[in-house]
Amino acid sequence: MSEAPSAAPVTENGATPVTQEKQEVPGFKVFAGNLAYSTTEEGLKTFFAPVQSDILSVQVIIRNSGRENVPPRSAGYGFVALSTAEAAQKAVEALDKKELDGRQVIVEVAKPSEQKEKEKKEKKAKRKPGRRGSKAVPGEVSEAEANGDATKAEAAAGTDEAAKPKKKKKKAAKKPKTEAAAAAAPTEGEASATTEAKKTPRPRKPKTPRVPRPAGEDPVGEQSKSMLFVANLGFNIDDAGLSALFTDAGIKVVSARIVRRRWGQPRKSKGYGFVDVGGEEEQKKAIEALTGKDVGGRAIAVKIAVNTPRDDDDEEKPTAPATA
Incomplete structure (x- = not known):
């Protein structure tokens, strides 16, 4: 099979779910993104030659296609564990945006899983309740309520308001207060005639045609x-x-x-x-x-x-x- 087209650029936080789990290894992990599908773990290890003596492990994440007769392939990113924080920083400075197998590789220090979970929770906490997408389906708890941003009563009120269509208020016809006002008010026929008169455009006055000046005669002015x-x-x-x-x-x-x-x-x-x-x-x-x-x-x-x-x-x- 010929080599598949290059994978789209991904970052650690935006990586798609894969079947292969990331192995927890000791040391300091460095994220390598935007890898070509053809890049292997051995090739990634060779790419990290500037810090080769500090490499503890190399892992290219593999994605399962979920279809028969289609073998698993690279997800387009991987991780390299290094023995020291200094080596991890050196790898980022030396290899970020460098080319490997025809792709410009993104190299950055991987975030600890605890820090990523904390950032996710902070993002959810910042979301304001009542915005589109935060209201729950009737009978379910909303995302805002789950994060403690709204009480159940507020969530239920928001759900009920979303479920009920807004009714248009009908304007009641104003009645004349006195007999004199009633007499002065136009009848239905008069009102329709007035409306028709307003709709009918006024005819334009035709312009008086300009009489041509006889030859040899000076213009007036x-x-x-x-x-x-x-x-x-x-x-x-x-x-x-x-x-x-x-x-x-x-x-x-x-x-x-x-x-x-x-x-x-x-x-x-x-x-x-x-x-x-x-x-x-x-x-x-x-x-x-x-x-x-x-x-x-x-x-x-x-x-x-x-x-x-x-x-x-x-x-x-x-x-x-x-x-x-």
Whole structure:
């Protein structure tokens, strides 16, 4: 049979139950975990060569599979008994995390059985009664009660509360105190009508369609003191490319935006955009430097944008001049 896959890392406190009992031997025990299934007691003894003269016994724990035709195999850990505490500490310092049979072995001083039992009891004592898993089955003693953390009466109360489903309180209908209040209270039909009215969404007012501006007519509004309208751009120019046209000409750019269509993925450029240059002086410089400039085979147009009021919220929006 080929070698089984390497055992999962285990520690002394987390080791799985095995059929082979650990032999109580004199001396100071050292725990060796994360062993390969192929590691034998002889191989483990050779691994402990730095303290070989102090070795009293070597034991690899064997697990019984519980199935026919499947032989017992290593549980993935073992113990080495040494004659002195100094030798045990030396083995930990020299061999912990060292490799044996392709596995990184965990080497640590084994805890005495009395200390492990004491730690288990302390952990149980720290558990608070009433948490999930601490309540006992009806007729049985809870774990908290067994540890002395709760009285039998408290345990029984906790069990009864867990067994009984919580009942939902029904809200009683409030009655009008006076005849006047009764007359003022809405009837069942009125109440249902009110509820239906609340559920029905209010119809939205249709927006008034914007009338297109005749060709050649200037838009109504005030000229922007910082925004420029740039037209006849190539459809492949994006916001960064539009900004670069101005910065390359020595014009300061606050923001640059290409106007795109509302549909499509990705949304295609409409061939024009707006650039905020921060002031009127920069506007003049940009118009003089870039008007008619050839960009990708197109002579671009640079104009001062117009702030036109919007009908819905009276905010101003930059708009292309008529001569663009």
